[in-house]
Amino acid sequence: MIVDIRKWKHVFKLDPDRDISDEALDRLCLSGTDAILVGGSSGVTFDNTVDLLSRIRQYEVPVVLEISNQEAIVPGFDLFLIPVVLNADDPKWIVGQHHEALKEYGALLNWDEIVAEGYIILNKEATAAQLTSARTDLDAKDVAAYARMADKLFHMSIVYLEYSGTFGDMELVRRTRQVLENARLLYGGGIDSLEKAQLAAEAADTIVVGNIIYSDLEQALQTVHANFNRNGR
Numbered sequence: 001m002i003v004d005i006r007k008w009k010h011v012f013k014l015d016p017d018r019d020i021s022d023e024a025l026d027r028l029c030l031s032g033t034d035a036i037l038v039g040g041s042s043g044v045t046f047d048n049t050v051d052l053l054s055r056i057r058q059y060e061v062p063v064v065l066e067i068s069n070q071e072a073i074v075p076g077f078d079l080f081l082i083p084v085v086l087n088a089d090d091p092k093w094i095v096g097q098h099h100e101a102l103k104e105y106g107a108l109l110n111w112d113e114i115v116a117e118g119y120i121i122l123n124k125e126a127t128a129a130q131l132t133s134a135r136t137d138l139d140a141k142d143v144a145a146y147a148r149m150a151d152k153l154f155h156m157s158i159v160y161l162e163y164s165g166t167f168g169d170m171e172l173v174r175r176t177r178q179v180l181e182n183a184r185l186l187y188g189g190g191i192d193s194l195e196k197a198q199l200a201a202e203a204a205d206t207i208v209v210g211n212i213i214y215s216d217l218e219q220a221l222q223t224v225h226a227n228f229n230r231n232g233r
């Protein structure tokens with residue numbers, strides 16, 4: 001399946017390390033979301049990723065793996081997203097893990113199925129921030145510089161503003177989006193209602209909805225109805 005990330009407005013992120021019922025998965029996959037992203041920052045294994053992939057594959061919705069560790073690289077997804085944590089203090093999460101993975105898989109890859117994401121992690125409490133020792137105390141100028149680095153210097157197709165677990169600063173998201181010329185701005189973090197989905201949809205190109213799926217499915221499903229008309233890209 002050809003997946004065009006430039007058309008994504010809304011995606012659900014499902015964590016292989018968390019339980020989800022068949023009924024909930026059915027409703028998510030048929031919700032009208034643009035893709036199901038499979039990923040998490042801890043407890044993701046080959047087995048729990050294969051299991052989730054095979055369940056989502058019963059539906060037509062595109063299914064994409066966001067790779068978080070080398071042991072959980074599973075073939076068969078429509079696309080592979082590779083996080084590069086631009087504000088990580090430890091280079092392991094900028095190039096180190098990637099170097100190791102490419103030593104193993106480099107000659108086998110179909111590069112048309114692989115997209116790098118310039119991650120900027122802004123919630124210091126998030127598991128991903130702690131794992132990567134991210135420098136989260138950034139002002140708008142710092143974030144804009146990372147965004148330009150991803151977009152113009154490294155030609156990454158995605159800049160991901162990651163507030164996982166908390167709703168972020170939408171003015172900062174809006175300003176970050178304004179500096180991007182080619183990269184798409186994904187926003188994720190704390191979207192737990194249609195109202196917050198709407199605010200995020202007005203600031204970013206694509207919104208990512210994660211944790212609320214596991215605590216309030218009805219609210220999660222509402223987020224698909226956010227209106228993106230303002231963006232026009």
Ligand SMILES: CC(C)=CCC/C(C)=C/CC/C(C)=C/CC/C(C)=C/CC/C(C)=C/CC/C(C)=C/CC/C(C)=C/COP(=O)(O)OP(=O)(O)O
Nearest residue numbers: 040041068069070075080083093097098101126127128164
């Ligand atoms: C042959 C074959 C199968 C080919 C395909 C394989 C392929 C595409 C290989 C590419 C090679 C390559 C370059 C791989 C990258 C390897 C790798 C491990 C990179 C490191 C990625 C990284 C920086 C991880 C750090 C953590 C992170 C940023 C994860 C992103 C996801 C995320 C933030 C989820 C949120 O997690 P959650 O658990 O919800 O967190 P909360 O607790 O805060 O809610």
Ligand SMILES: O=P(O)(O)OC[C@@H](O)CO
Nearest residue numbers: 164165188189190210211
């Ligand atoms: O889980 P939440 O807070 O919705 O964040 C979504 C996503 O950005 C996590 O990587």
Ligand SMILES: [Mg+2]
Nearest residue numbers: 015164210211
């Ligand atoms: Mg999560």
